[in-house]
Amino acid sequence: MRIAVISGSPKGRDSATLRYVRFLQLNYPQADFQVEHVAQQIGKLEKNKAFFDSLIDRIKEADAVLWATPVYYFVVPSQLKRFIELVFERNKSAAFRDKPAASLTTSIHFFDHTAVRYLHAVSEDLGMHYSGSYTAEMNDLRRPREKRRLLSFGKIMLACFEKGSAASYCRTYPPSPAMSFVYRPEEPGVKIDPAGKKIVIVADLENPSANLAGMVKHFMVSFAEQPELINLADKDITLGCRGCLTCGAENRCFYDKRDSFREVFEGSVKKADILIIAGEIRDRFLSARLKRFMDRSFYMNHVPYFGGKQVGLIIAGPLGHNANIRDILESYIRLHDGNLSGTVTDEASSSKDIDALLDKLAADTIFLSGEGYLAPPSFPLVGGRKVFRDFIAG
Ligand SMILES: Cc1cc2nc3c(=O)[nH]c(=O)nc-3n(C[C@H](O)[C@H](O)[C@H](O)COP(=O)(O)O)c2cc1C
Structure with a gap:
């Protein structure tokens, strides 16, 4: 099974999150975790269309998608956010459609749940079947109990990925409605005194x-x-x-x-x-x-x-x-x-x-x-x- 690992860390190979992916790879050699450093390479992905398209082709070829990202300010790093925008702007969501997906985040557990909700909703918007999240603390790999937990998650995730779309439940995040209303501002009648406030x-x-x-x-x-x-x-x-x-x-x-x-x-x-x-x-x-x-x-x-x-x-x-x-x-x-x-x-x-x-x-x-x-x-x-x-x- 080929898993496209979308790395959201701007640190590329030095990412702490990718250590968790390497741990899974070592313990589950039957799966092939192919890491794509999208956050670190966002400049090139944005400017070089052929480079972006070849990444999309690799995702299309994969059996499943794993978002592997640090939590940055309640969500994911802006570089990963930009990659997701590019996928929608360039109409490439078909490369993700119907694939099983999961997410693995590292953080200090400060609003990691809102980052997971973001990734879950985006996965569903891309037409993927989101099977679950693993919310690691950044030092969990030093803790034997947490390593065992991660091993279990890996087993469960791979079992879900094997089942493909059959493993998913109904959508958790309904699609956002398209908005067509055009706002035409008028001049306000009365001006407000800012009372010296900047x-x-x-x-x-x-x-x-x-x-x-x-x-x-x-x-x-x-x-x-x-x-x-x-x-x-x-x-x-x-x-x-x-x-x-x-x-x-x-x-x-x-x-x-x-x-x-x-x-x-x-x-x-x-x-x-x-x-x-x-x-x-x-x-x-x-x-x-x-x-x-x-x-x-x-x-x-x-x-x-x-x-x-x-x-x-x-x-x-x-x-x-x-x-x-x-x-x-x-x-x-x-x-x-x-x-x-x-x-x-x-x-x-x-x-x-x-x-x-x-x-x-x-x-x-x-x-x-x-x-x-x-x-x-x-x-x-x-x-x-x-x-x-x-x-x-x-
Ligand atoms: C700009 C920035 C914002 C961060 N925001 C959060 C946050 O909102 N919540 C949290 O728990 N950790 C936050 N962190 C900590 C990272 O998520 C954590 O260090 C992560 O393990 C780094 O993973 P990486 O080495 O794969 O990039 C932030 C770190 C940085 C640099």
Whole structure:
């Protein structure tokens, strides 16, 4: 049996996750685990069509697919996210269709469940039969009990893969509905006084005529003074986090001098009183470009960086059908000591309704910022902090 292992680690052969795959290969020599370093090779996969197509051909030839990836910021590394986007953009999902699939993640168990949900939903969107996940802690291979557990998983996974599509249950994540509504923004009637607050919008506005661009435009002009707009599509932040942990010692990223990420993050994002994140849903999360921005903020290590800011969300796409994305974004904001001031999507039924929701978001955000309000913690914040505490304490 040939298994296409889609590696999501930017570290390529040095990936800790791939050690788990090698362990399975050693113990189950009857299967052929063929590793594809998609995250490490994402630049070439994006630019060189023949290189991308030959990878797709190998996936087509495989009997099953195993996603083997670290968890990065609640999901997978931006490089793997981009590969998945390319598969959909280039209409290559047929290469995956009807294959059995599974996922193997390594992490410190901090929101690894949301990463698994992402991979599960993407597998189903690609027409695969998802048979299960293995959520390893990054040091599990040092623990005899965990090695035995991994061996069992390997046996179960291979048995499912042998059965092929017969091994799957019904879909867990129904397809997201296609959205055809075209939003046409109007000028807001009354302008809101920003009350001296610095408002920064981090957006991925690739298409200036898309709903998201219109929503951001309406939101911006609803203030008497224009907020600062950081359109990631126009920035030279093209390098994804390489997972090298150079940042561990002094919060300095290996790429600091190679692009403008640090300047944008330190100079605008951290100095804002109010932050708006504006993105479009692509497959089962926001764009890889926004994910790259999140991943690069890892240079702060585990220091919360929203420090009492109000954070609003402007989202284009079927958020109401993607509870996992909502969970991730809410937890991300809360774990960095921000307060979610509101969410507006283009799922409303008329442009007028969306205009009204954007006006409300603007007014609510200023009001909450004036109050300095931070909602009380609930499980993600309390539990998440304890996972970190235990990890750091060893
Ligand atoms: C940018 C970045 C983000 C991360 N985010 C998470 C996370 O959200 N949850 C978690 O448990 N671990 C997180 N980690 C830890 C990695 O998942 C973990 O170290 C993993 O085992 C690395 O695997 P690899 O060597 O195969 O790349 C993150 C690491 C990096 C570098």
